[in-house]
Amino acid sequence: MTLTKTQYESLSRDWFDAWNSHDPRAIASLYADDVVFTSPFIAKMELSDDGTITGIEAFFNYLQKALPRVPNLKFEPVANCLGVNGNTLVYRNQSSHIVTEIQTHTADGLIQSADVAYSIAPIRRNTHGSR
Numbered sequence: 330m331t332l333t334k335t336q337y338e339s340l341s342r343d344w345f346d347a348w349n350s351h352d353p354r355a356i357a358s359l360y361a362d363d364v365v366f367t368s369p370f371i372a373k374m375e376l377s378d379d380g381t382i383t384g385i386e387a388f389f390n391y392l393q394k395a396l397p398r399v400p401n402l403k404f405e406p407v408a409n410c411l412g413v414n415g416n417t418l419v420y421r422n423q424s425s426h427i428v429t430e431i432q433t434h435t436a437d438g439l440i441q442s443a444d445v446a447y448s449i450a451p452i453r454r455n456t457h458g459s460r
Contacts, residue, residue: 332434337416340438341409344418348404353392357385361439364388368445370395399423426450 332340340359347355360366362385371391372380382391396402401423408419415433422428427448433441 332438334411336438337409337411340434341406341416341418344440345404345406345420348402351396351400351402353389353396356392357389359440360385360388360443361435361441364440365442366391366445367443369447370445374398404428422447 344359347359350356363383364385365381365383366388367379367381369380371377371382374391374394376382376387376391376394382388403423405421406418407421407427408417410417410419415431418430418432420428420430429446431444431446435441
């Protein structure tokens, strides 16, 4: 089953609200029990050599360890890009890095897989003009 544009928009709002709440239970509630989550931050925290964790328990453990390390965590939406098999959230984090999370979903809208990537260096904000 393919989700509709409206469903992806709603899921995106829920995702940003959950992460910006810093509540591990709210965040984990958006992901499937057998989620596959990949992020350079997982490798940096030495939770997995390849940066991938599998299953909601491992993901919840990651959240409990990661969230306190970034008390000022804030994700600012830039774009929600729709693809054939899912979507990609593009956002700016609290350090002004551009981040992407490529997501696939279950039929009921839970995140089945997520692959996170970070910009190499913070992107300077343009404060003059509209470009």
